Amino acid sequence: MKPVLLTLACAAGLVLSACGNDPEALGGLRSAQAFGKALWPGKAAGVAPAPSRADLEAFKAPIILVEQAGTDARLYLVPVSNAGGVEVWSTSDQRTMTFRNGVLAETRGMGADLMQSATPNLAQLRAGAGNHVRTYDILDGGDQMVRSRYDCALTVAGVETITVVGRQHATRHVIETCRAESHEFTNEYWFESSGKLRKSKELAGPRVGAVTVSRVIDN
Amino acid sequence: MACLPAPRSALLLTTTALAMLLPASAHSEDRVPSLNFYGAPGLLDMPSGEAMPDGYLSTSSAHFGPISRTTLSFQITPRLSGSFRFLGIRDWNAQSACQPDCGNGTGVNQFPTYYDRSFDLRYKLLDEGRYVPDVTVGFQDFVGTGILSAEYIAATKHLTPDVKVTLGLGWGRLGSYGSIGSPLGERDPVDVGEGGKFNFGQWFRGPMAPFGGIEWQVNDKLSFKAEYSSDAYDIEAAERGTFDRRSPVSFGVEYRPNDWMRVGGYYAYGSEVGFAAHFLLDPDKRPIGSIQDSAPRTIQARPSRSSGPEAWSGEWAGAENVNTTLIGNLNRVLKDDGITVEALGHTAGTVQVRINNRRNDAEAQAIGRVARALANALPASVERFEIVPLVNGSPASKVTMLRTDLERLEHSPDAARAMQAATTITQPGPAMPGLSYEPELYPSFSWAVTPYQRLRLFDQREPLKGDLGLRVSLRYDIAPGWVLAGSATKKIVGNLDDPPPDVATGLQPVRSDIDLYDANGDPALESLYLAKYAYLGGDFHGRATLGYLERMYAGVSTEVLYLPQGRNWAIGAELNYVAQRDTDGKFGFSEYDYRVLTGHVSGYYKFADKYHAQIDVGRYLAGDIGATISLDREFANGWRVGAFATKTNVSEEDFGSGSFDKGIRLEIPFAWGLGRPTRKSAEAVIRPFGRDGGQRIEVEGRLYETLRDYRDSGINEQWGRFWK
Numbered sequence: 005m006k007p008v009l010l011t012l013a014c015a016a017g018l019v020l021s022a023c024g025n026d027p028e029a030l031g032g033l034r035s036a037q038a039f040g041k042a043l044w045p046g047k048a049a050g051v052a053p054a055p056s057r058a059d060l061e062a063f064k065a066p067i068i069l070v071e072q073a074g075t076d077a078r079l080y081l082v083p084v085s086n087a088g089g090v091e092v093w094s095t096s097d098q099r100t101m102t103f104r105n106g107v108l109a110e111t112r113g114m115g116a117d118l119m120q121s122a123t124p125n126l127a128q129l130r131a132g133a134g135n136h137v138r139t140y141d142i143l144d145g146g147d148q149m150v151r152s153r154y155d156c157a158l159t160v161a162g163v164e165t166i167t168v169v170g171r172q173h174a175t176r177h178v179i180e181t182c183r184a185e186s187h188e189f190t191n192e193y194w195f196e197s198s199g200k201l202r203k204s205k206e207l208a209g210p211r212v213g214a215v216t217v218s219r220v221i222d223n
Numbered sequence: 224m225a226c227l228p229a230p231r232s233a234l235l236l237t238t239t240a241l242a243m244l245l246p247a248s249a250h251s252e253d254r255v256p257s258l259n260f261y262g263a264p265g266l267l268d269m270p271s272g273e274a275m276p277d278g279y280l281s282t283s284s285a286h287f288g289p290i291s292r293t294t295l296s297f298q299i300t301p302r303l304s305g306s307f308r309f310l311g312i313r314d315w316n317a318q319s320a321c322q323p324d325c326g327n328g329t330g331v332n333q334f335p336t337y338y339d340r341s342f343d344l345r346y347k348l349l350d351e352g353r354y355v356p357d358v359t360v361g362f363q364d365f366v367g368t369g370i371l372s373a374e375y376i377a378a379t380k381h382l383t384p385d386v387k388v389t390l391g392l393g394w395g396r397l398g399s400y401g402s403i404g405s406p407l408g409e410r411d412p413v414d415v416g417e418g419g420k421f422n423f424g425q426w427f428r429g430p431m432a433p434f435g436g437i438e439w440q441v442n443d444k445l446s447f448k449a450e451y452s453s454d455a456y457d458i459e460a461a462e463r464g465t466f467d468r469r470s471p472v473s474f475g476v477e478y479r480p481n482d483w484m485r486v487g488g489y490y491a492y493g494s495e496v497g498f499a500a501h502f503l504l505d506p507d508k509r510p511i512g513s514i515q516d517s518a519p520r521t522i523q524a525r526p527s528r529s530s531g532p533e534a535w536s537g538e539w540a541g542a543e544n545v546n547t548t549l550i551g552n553l554n555r556v557l558k559d560d561g562i563t564v565e566a567l568g569h570t571a572g573t574v575q576v577r578i579n580n581r582r583n584d585a586e587a588q589a590i591g592r593v594a595r596a597l598a599n600a601l602p603a604s605v606e607r608f609e610i611v612p613l614v615n616g617s618p619a620s621k622v623t624m625l626r627t628d629l630e631r632l633e634h635s636p637d638a639a640r641a642m643q644a645a646t647t648i649t650q651p652g653p654a655m656p657g658l659s660y661e662p663e664l665y666p667s668f669s670w671a672v673t674p675y676q677r678l679r680l681f682d683q684r685e686p687l688k689g690d691l692g693l694r695v696s697l698r699y700d701i702a703p704g705w706v707l708a709g710s711a712t713k714k715i716v717g718n719l720d721d722p723p724p725d726v727a728t729g730l731q732p733v734r735s736d737i738d739l740y741d742a743n744g745d746p747a748l749e750s751l752y753l754a755k756y757a758y759l760g761g762d763f764h765g766r767a768t769l770g771y772l773e774r775m776y777a778g779v780s781t782e783v784l785y786l787p788q789g790r791n792w793a794i795g796a797e798l799n800y801v802a803q804r805d806t807d808g809k810f811g812f813s814e815y816d817y818r819v820l821t822g823h824v825s826g827y828y829k830f831a832d833k834y835h836a837q838i839d840v841g842r843y844l845a846g847d848i849g850a851t852i853s854l855d856r857e858f859a860n861g862w863r864v865g866a867f868a869t870k871t872n873v874s875e876e877d878f879g880s881g882s883f884d885k886g887i888r889l890e891i892p893f894a895w896g897l898g899r900p901t902r903k904s905a906e907a908v909i910r911p912f913g914r915d916g917g918q919r920i921e922v923e924g925r926l927y928e929t930l931r932d933y934r935d936s937g938i939n940e941q942w943g944r945f946w947k
Contacts, residue, residue, distance in 0.1 A: 146859045
């Protein structure tokens with residue numbers, strides 16, 4: 005299209021929009037539109053039916069399912085890196101969860117991300133006894149790192165049979181209780197007899213809250 | 224475990240993740256003081272002893288009877304706050320001698336509504352304790368024409384957590400009803416003059432009167448207020464008859480639907496119904512939570528020396544087209560992050576890249592993404608990364624780190640602080656030997672069509688006029704640091720083409736004819752210039768701009784900036800020779816035939832993390848000589864709220880209304896409101912009186928403001944975003 009025509013075409017559409025060949029160079033209107041959408045997201049898309057185990061197996065890759073407590077949010081993640089005891093899992097749209105020594109330690113792409121944390125390791129949790137310190141660091145609205153520190157203790161709640169996407173697992177249920185001056189929460193872990201952590205409910209930072217992580221498809 | 228290279232293409236596995244973006248719980252604010260009709264912490268019309276939380280910005284619109292006040296207030300420090308206000312009083316000529324036809328009058332009777340603007344300052348002396356109340360001393364309308372002038376001391380104490388009482392003493396307006404004497408002597412009459420001067424001579428003089436009131440917070444949302452006012456409304460009620468002040472007592476009920484808004488309904492002064500709406504902003508809290516961005520690519524481990532000896536040997540460094548190949552690989556990864564690697568230089572152990580960050584509001588995040596891309600794209604023998612951010616094609620600084628530190632610290636519990644300690648930020652220094660640019664990137668052409676709006680506050684006919692239209696912007700990046708750019712506007716709708724009557728001043732109309740440019744220039748060429756930006760070596764940066772610099776001036780503008788790293792100050796000098804353009808927005812200069820040499824030496828100083836001062840000394844557009852001082856409160860996320868004042872050797876009479884140039888300014892980063900990374904921001908400057916003294920040219924790409932984000936302090940203040 006010739007520049008003049010293109011300009012006119014742009015002008016016609018400009019009541020609600022701006023245009024150009026460099027999206028970063030455009031003025032504030034596009035930002036304002038996005039801001040409006042963020043505040044008034046409109047009709048939320050309905051909850052898609054959960055895929056079955058067969059659907060997930062078809063991907064021929066390890067998959068974990070992450071659900072946010074108290075919401076319909078549901079993420080499926082596959083592993084993208086594993087080095088030095090740190091596993092990074094990612095959704096298809098670039099949100100990641102990082103497990104250090106098997107324990108959720110970071111999130112990215114979730115908005116109020118858990119930027120970094122000090123965690124126990126899986127062997128400590130599996131033991132089901134003892135005390136440790138956890139720290140959670142997130143960024144505040146001024147991009148400054150804010151740390152929450154908790155003193156945590158472990159207990160074994162007993163044996164439990166859980167169902168993960170249509171398959172039953174016999175597990176040992178461990179509860180981690182963490183306290184700070186003004187706040188406390190519990191994480192839960194379901195270990196199989198092999199020592200495999202099948203499912204957990206872990207705090208993904210003070211803003212995202214608790215998430216349930218189910219190891220659906222193993223490698 | 225089998226690791227997939229990248230999950231994005233094959234699997235579409237996310238469902239209904241929207242909720243993950245939202246904070247799990249919305250923490251309720253601590254109870255924030257409510258505001259009065261003046262937009263200050265207080266009751267209905269009377270102030271209280273309280274202050275807002277540090278950094279809060281509020282907008283208030285309050286109306287009762289014929290009186291409307293719209294106020295912007297800012298808590299500058301935990302104790303000091305300031306307000307800027309528009310006042311309107313309707314029925315101003317209700318019982319004026321000019322009735323019934325006041326339209327042809329002059330001076331204060333000229334219009335049926337009286338408009339004015341005013342500044343306040345408040346300082347909190349004491350904080351509430353077990354026995355001590357909050358105590359604030361306030362100066363209302365202390366530089367304006369004085370119609371709202373008052374001083375007060377107010378004390379506020381909670382009786383229970385839900386009930387607080389306020390008692391105060393007022394002078395000026397606030398001492399005009401129920402006076403108990405004039406302990407500090409007579410108050411000089413208001414000397415309106417050209418306005419805009421500090422009225423020291425009146426402060427705390429003249430009749431003094433007590434005021435007070437009570438506020439009951441029924442629950443988190445609902446509260447009731449009652450007050451006894453010491454304001455007699457002598458001018459509005461008795462003299463001009465705009466309303467009937469029957470009683471000093473007023474009542475109100477207020478409702479706070481959320482942390483950021485409060486609305487109220489009132490019965491004021493025994494005769495008038497009123498309402499008010501207050502909007503609060505905390506620049507340190509993003510309204511929709513944190514910045515939402517896609518996850519960075521995690522760093523992949525380098526092959527071991529035994530499994531990949533050729534990657535470690537460094538032999539690759541001597542191959543053909545290494546720079547071009549690496550730039551291509553990096554840019555494929557960084558495209559999604561709005562970052563372009565423009566140039567690269569390498570040895571077997573060190574790689575230097577020059578990057579252009581077009582999107583990330585936090586410079587540290589851009590650096591962090593480039594660092595990870597380098598760690599994933601470069602052969603294993605490269606250990607040292609040097610990242611040089613470019614601004615307008617010119618190097619701004621150099622960020623150096625070791626690959627081993629990135630790999631070691633990426634997922635550590637103290638990753639941010641530890642990586643910051645392992646990173647050095649220095650002056651750009653010379654380009655690495657062998658550094659070469661990606662030839663495809665230059666020249667490059669970009670264009671945009673965007674809407675624009677222009678507002679004019681308080682010309683002599685209307686409080687607010689405006690235009691809405693389209694702006695076409697073109698930019699041609701000829702070579703690194705060489706830019707040819709321009710823009711033109713076409714109005715669609717508006718009323719700025721109705722210029723107010725010309726008020727002659729003793730000066731060349733270097734800015735006051737802006738209304739003629741609005742009226743005559745449609746369509747108008749706003750700018751068309753050639754600019755060269757360059758790093759001059761050491762800590763020196765330079766700029767030269769030639770052409771149509773802005774709507775009203777064309778010429779040449781040159782600038783040099785000394786920007787040392789590791790310091791909180793900088794010094795710059797600017798020299799311009801410009802001619803005033805014709806008002807029709809075309810290319811000519813015959814209308815004014817005015818040429819002037821103008822320039823400044825500028826000092827910049829950032830202090831106490833949050834505050835920034837700038838002093839400019841030099842020659843202004845009208846040939847006047849003087850200095851500008853600007854003070855800003857700055858937030859790490861890019862928010863800025865500040866004030867400036869310019870005093871030159873122009874007499875107050877020649878300057879006209881306002882006596883000297885001053886104003887307030889706001890900068891709001893879009894990323895803050897949007898929750899998505901963008902480097903765009905909105906800026907607003909409010910000048911109560913736009914005149915000709917103390918005016919400077921407006922030129923794109925002034926060095927300090929564009930480069931300071933990338934000096935060490937600018938990168939470090941948002942360092943937490945490095946790993947985001």
